Amino acid sequence: xxxxxxxxxxxxxxxxxxxxxxxxxxxxxxxxxxxxxxxxxxxxxxxxxxxxxxxxxxxxxxxxxxxxxxxxxxxxxxxxxxxxxxxxxxxxxxxxxxxxxxxxxxxxxxxxxxxxxxxxxxxxxxxxxxxxxxxxxxxxxxxxxxxxxxxxxxxxxxxxxxxxxxxxxx
Amino acid sequence: xxxxxxxxxxxxxxxxxxxxxxxxxxxxxxxxxxxxxxxxxxxxxxxxxxxxxxxxxxxxxxxxxxxxxxxxxxxxxxxxxxxxxxxxxxxxxxxxxxxxxxxxxxxxxxxxxxxxxxxxxxxxxxxxxxxxxxxxxxxxxxxxxxxxxxxxxxxxxxxxxxxxxxxxxx
DNA sequence: CCGATAATGTTATACAATCACATAGAGGGT
DNA sequence: ACCCTCTATGTGATTGTATAACATTATCGG
Ligand SMILES: [Zn+2]
Ligand SMILES: [Zn+2]
Ligand SMILES: [Zn+2]
Ligand SMILES: [Zn+2]
Numbered sequence: 001x002x003x004x005x006x007x008x009x010x011x012x013x014x015x016x017x018x019x020x021x022x023x024x025x026x027x028x029x030x031x032x033x034x035x036x037x038x039x040x041x042x043x044x045x046x047x048x049x050x051x052x053x054x055x056x057x058x059x060x061x062x063x064x065x066x067x068x069x070x071x072x073x074x075x076x077x078x079x080x081x082x083x084x085x086x087x088x089x090x091x092x093x094x095x096x097x098x099x100x101x102x103x104x105x106x107x108x109x110x111x112x113x114x115x116x117x118x119x120x121x122x123x124x125x126x127x128x129x130x131x132x133x134x135x136x137x138x139x140x141x142x143x144x145x146x147x148x149x150x151x152x153x154x155x156x157x158x159x160x161x162x163x164x165x166x167x168x169x170x
Numbered sequence: 171x172x173x174x175x176x177x178x179x180x181x182x183x184x185x186x187x188x189x190x191x192x193x194x195x196x197x198x199x200x201x202x203x204x205x206x207x208x209x210x211x212x213x214x215x216x217x218x219x220x221x222x223x224x225x226x227x228x229x230x231x232x233x234x235x236x237x238x239x240x241x242x243x244x245x246x247x248x249x250x251x252x253x254x255x256x257x258x259x260x261x262x263x264x265x266x267x268x269x270x271x272x273x274x275x276x277x278x279x280x281x282x283x284x285x286x287x288x289x290x291x292x293x294x295x296x297x298x299x300x301x302x303x304x305x306x307x308x309x310x311x312x313x314x315x316x317x318x319x320x321x322x323x324x325x326x327x328x329x330x331x332x333x334x335x336x337x338x339x340x
Numbered sequence: 341c342c343g344a345t346a347a348t349g350t351t352a353t354a355c356a357a358t359c360a361c362a363t364a365g366a367g368g369g370t
Numbered sequence: 371a372c373c374c375t376c377t378a379t380g381t382g383a384t385t386g387t388a389t390a391a392c393a394t395t396a397t398c399g400g
Contacts, residue, residue, distance in 0.1 A: 066355060
C-alpha cells in the first residue's frame with residue numbers, strides 16, 4: 001500500500017487541474033492521507049465513509065448525492081438517502097470532501113490535510129471541477145464585511161466557465 | 171409614481187446593507203429602473219415577472235422558489251413550479267435578481283443597472299442577505315484560471331457568517 | 341388576418357435533503 | 371465476561387427544490 005511500489009511518471013502531479021496526472025497514485029495518496037488523519041485525530045473512517053471518499057477521489061469530478069447512493073447500493077450498503085448524506089456530512093465536516101453549491105454535488109478535496117478555503121472552477125460544458133485556493137476575505141469582500149460589521153466564517157467561491165479542453169474542442 | 175412626491179429622509183440610502191434605509195423609495199426605484207431597462211433593451215417585463223421582482227424587492231431578503239410560488243398563487247397566477255422558475259430565470263438572466271446558491275433562494279439585485287459580479291454576506295442565524303461587490307477574477311482565483319487556461323464567465327461568491335445585528339444580540 | 345415566436349398553464353417526474361425510529365457496533369468501566 | 375453509553379447504520383416516510391414534456395394563449399411582424 002506504500003506509494004513507492006511502482007514508478008511514478010510525475011509531470012505535474014501537484015496540479016490536479018485539467019491536466020493529466022498520475023491518477024492511480026493520486027487515489028492511493030488521498031485515501032492514505034485520509035486514513036492517516038483519521039487515526040491521528042481519532043476520527044472513524046468507517047466502510048461507508050471510506051467507500052464514498054474512494055468513489056469521489058476515483059471519479060475526480062462532482063457527484064450528486066443520489067449518484068453516490070446508487071453506487072453504495074450496488075456495493076451492498078444501505079440504499080436510503082440518509083446513508084449517503086451522513087457519510088458526506090462526515091467527509092465535508094472533516095475537510096475530505098467539498099460541496100459544490102452551484103451543482104448540489106460533492107467533490108473530493110484536492111489539498112487534503114492543510115486547512116484552506118477552497119475555490120472551484122466549474123466547466124459548464126463538461127461539468128469538470130477543479131479546486132484552487134482563494135482568500136476572498138482579504139479582498140473587496142473582506143473590506144465590505146469589516147465596513148458593516150459582518151463576521152465571515154466561511155466562503156463559497158465558485159467560478160463557472162469553460163475549461164481548456166472544451167475550449168480546444170470549439 | 172415619481173420618487174419626488176414625498177420627502178426622502180435619506181441617510182445612507184445607497185448602502186442597502188444591514189442598516190435601515192428608505193425602503194419605500196428603494197422599492198419604487200428598483201421597479202422603475204427595471205421597467206426602464208426592459209423598455210430600452212426590448213425585454214418584456216410581464217405581469218408574473220414584474221410581480222416576482224416586486225415581491226423580492228419588497229421583502230428585501232432571499233425567498234425560496236416555493237415561497238414565491240405561494241404568493242403567485244394567491245395573486246391569481248399559475249400555481250405550478252415552472253411558473254415561478256421561469257419568471258426567476260428571466261430575472262436572473264437579465265440581472266434583476268440573483269440566486270443565492272447556498273440557500274437555494276433568490277434575492278433582488280441591490281445594484282440594478284450596472285453590470286457587476288455580486289458577492290453576498292449571508293447571516294447563518296437570521297438568514298439576512300446583503301449584496302456587495304466582488305472581483306474574484308482579479309485575485310488568486312483569476313491567476314489560477316489563467317494558469318490552467320480556464321475561461322471564467324461568472325462567479326459565485328457567498329460569505330457565510332454572523333451579521334452585526336445578531337452579533338449584538340449575543 | 342396569418343404565421344412565427346415567446347410566454348404561460350398544467351401534469352408529471354426527477355433530484356436533493358431531512359425527520360423519525362429501530363437496530364447494530366465500538367469502547368469503557370465493572 | 372457483562373452492562374452501559376455513545377456512535378454509526380439501516381429503513382420508511384416526508385418535505386423541499388428543480389426540470390421535462392406538452393397544450394394553450396398572447397404578442398409581434400408580415
Ligand atoms: Zn480542498
Ligand atoms: Zn469542459
Ligand atoms: Zn446585483
Ligand atoms: Zn443575523
